[in-house]
Each structure stands twice: as C-alpha cells, then as structure tokens.
Amino acid sequence: MAKRSPRRRGTLVGAALVTALALVIPAVGPAAAGPSPTSAVPRDDEDDVPAKVKAHTTSQPLVGWTIGLDPGHNGGNAANVSVINEQVADGRGGWKQCNTTGTTALNGYPEHEFTLDVSLRTREALEALGATVVMTREDNEGVGPCVDERGTFAEDSDVDLMLSIHANGSTDPAIAGFFAIIADPPLSESQGLPSLELAETMITALTDGGFTPSTIYEEALSQRADLATLNFSRRPTVMLELGEMRNPAESELMSSEAGRQQYADALVDGVLDWSGPHSPR
Numbered sequence: 001m002a003k004r005s006p007r008r009r010g011t012l013v014g015a016a017l018v019t020a021l022a023l024v025i026p027a028v029g030p031a032a033a034g035p036s037p038t039s040a041v042p043r044d045d046e047d048d049v050p051a052k053v054k055a056h057t058t059s060q061p062l063v064g065w066t067i068g069l070d071p072g073h074n075g076g077n078a079a080n081v082s083v084i085n086e087q088v089a090d091g092r093g094g095w096k097q098c099n100t101t102g103t104t105a106l107n108g109y110p111e112h113e114f115t116l117d118v119s120l121r122t123r124e125a126l127e128a129l130g131a132t133v134v135m136t137r138e139d140n141e142g143v144g145p146c147v148d149e150r151g152t153f154a155e156d157s158d159v160d161l162m163l164s165i166h167a168n169g170s171t172d173p174a175i176a177g178f179f180a181i182i183a184d185p186p187l188s189e190s191q192g193l194p195s196l197e198l199a200e201t202m203i204t205a206l207t208d209g210g211f212t213p214s215t216i217y218e219e220a221l222s223q224r225a226d227l228a229t230l231n232f233s234r235r236p237t238v239m240l241e242l243g244e245m246r247n248p249a250e251s252e253l254m255s256s257e258a259g260r261q262q263y264a265d266a267l268v269d270g271v272l273d274w275s276g277p278h279s280p281r
Contacts, residue, residue, distance in 0.1 A: 070229065106246060118165055150229045179222055180240055
C-alpha cells in the first residue's frame with residue numbers, strides 16, 4: 001500500500017451559513033437492499049418536534065455556534081478500494097488506512113447512508129436553532145475524505161465542537177448499544193477534558209433519547225489512540241457509534257426513517273445540553 005504524507009486531498013465542504021428556511025437537502029442514493037433512506041423532511045405537525053427543540057425555536061440559542069458533523073465513510077468507497085487503501089498519517093507518528101467502506105445492517109442498508117441521513121437531519125434541526133453547521137461530506141457520491149482530513153476539518157473550519165457519526169458492526173448479534181470514543185492519551189487540550197465532557201453529554205442525551213448504552217463498553221465510553229479523525233482534531237470532538245448494525249433490533253431501527261429521526265433528535269438534545277455551560281469560540 002502506498003503511503004502519503006498528511007496533505008489535503010480533495011475538497012472538503014467549506015463552512016457556510018445556511019438558514020433553515022433556505023435549506024435544501026440532497027437526496028441520498030438507495031441502498032442495494034432494504035429500505036431506501038430518506039432525507040430529512042420538514043415537520044408540518046409541531047407535535048412531532050422534540051420538546052427541548054420546540055422550547056428553543058424562537059430564541060435560537062445556538063446563534064454564534066459553528067458545529068461540525070462528520071458522516072462516516074462514503075458511497076464511492078467500495079468502488080475505489082485502491083484509493084481508500086492508501087496509507088495516511090494517524091496523528092501519532094504512524095500510518096492508517098485512508099478510509100473504509102463501513103458496515104451494513106442485516107437487511108443490507110449501508111452505514112454510509114445511515115450516517116449521512118442522520119447527519120442531514122441533525123443539521124436541519126441545529127440550523128433551525130441558529131447554529132452554523134459544516135459537514136465533511138453532504139452526499140454519498142464521493143470517496144473519503146480520508147480520516148486525517150476528517151480530523152483537521154474541525155480546526156480548518158474553526159468549529160466549536162464536532163460529532164463524527166458512525167454505526168458499529170460487531171459480528172456477534174447479541175452485542176447491542178451505542179458508545180462514544182475519544183482520543184486517549186490526549187494530544188491537545190481540546191482532546192482532554194472538553195472532549196470527555198462532550199462525550200459524557202452525548203451519552204446522556206442518547207440514553208435519555210431511549211437508546212441502549214453499549215453492552216461491551218463500560219459507561220458506553222471507549223478511549224483510543226489509533227483513530228486519526230480524533231487524533232488530528234483540535235476542537236472538542238467525539239466519535240459516536242450510534243448502535244450495532246448486526247444486532248436485529250438496532251438494525252431495524254437504523255433502517256427506518258423514524259429511527260434515524262430519533263437518533264438525530266437525541267444528538268440535537270446533546271448539543272443543546274453542551275452549549276448551556278459553554279460559550280462558542
């Protein structure tokens with residue numbers, strides 16, 4: 001496998017201020033099998049809006065905040081194996097594979113479509129609350145970005161926090177639940193207590209949102225040194241494995257539009273909770 005230095009390759013999505021009323025969400029391509037993912041749909045019935053979001057829609061508490069969303073993987077990765085197999089810097093002096101294809105649900109629904117759909121839904125709600133939201137990718141047509149670029153995206157875009165959205169693929173179908181990952185040992189101040197507190201806030205929000213904490217990670221928290229996305233980030237950043245795609249119940253939930261909206265609602269609640277005691281940069 002060819003090694004390359006940690007240079008920029010490809011064009012990442014730039015920061016852009018988009019109002020909620022002007023938001024147009026790109027269509028997501030259909031999965032090879034299973035239900036087709038749907039883009040976030042504006043709610044006509046205010047009863048469908050989570051109470052915490054509804055309470056803030058007039059005050060827009062996230063004005064001044066810039067939030068990064070990193071939907072894991074990409075739709076073109078599987079057809080470009082040589083590209084995603086390139087070696088990139090891991091942020092700790094070693095090398096890491098550029099990217100992977102991700103996992104799939106039991107019905108064939110791919111992780112890359114799940115992560116994009118949840119991220120688009122999350123973006124829509126965050127922008128309605130006044131935030132500027134930037135994403136490492138906005139469709140399923142590309143390749144990458146590589147994991148080093150995903151990490152440096154946080155600082156390049158000067159975000160206040162970043163959520164890297166994923167789903168896990170444990171082969172044992174009995175394993176269930178979501179978990180958060182942070183860089184350990186930290187390489188910057190932001191990777192220390194700020195990222196830990198962000199992870200704990202998101203874990204609480206997901207639990208309160210009705211999701212099961214991981215059955216394999218104590219307190220649904222994993223601390224790792226081998227993830228370039230986390231190593232390169234110089235902003236409070238957490239990687240969220242939102243569930244197990246090989247677990248029957250969670251596979252069905254992730255494959256449903258209602259389930260993906262439920263995940264997005266919990267993520268928005270977590271950001272609101274995090275913003276309370278903090279200030280944007």
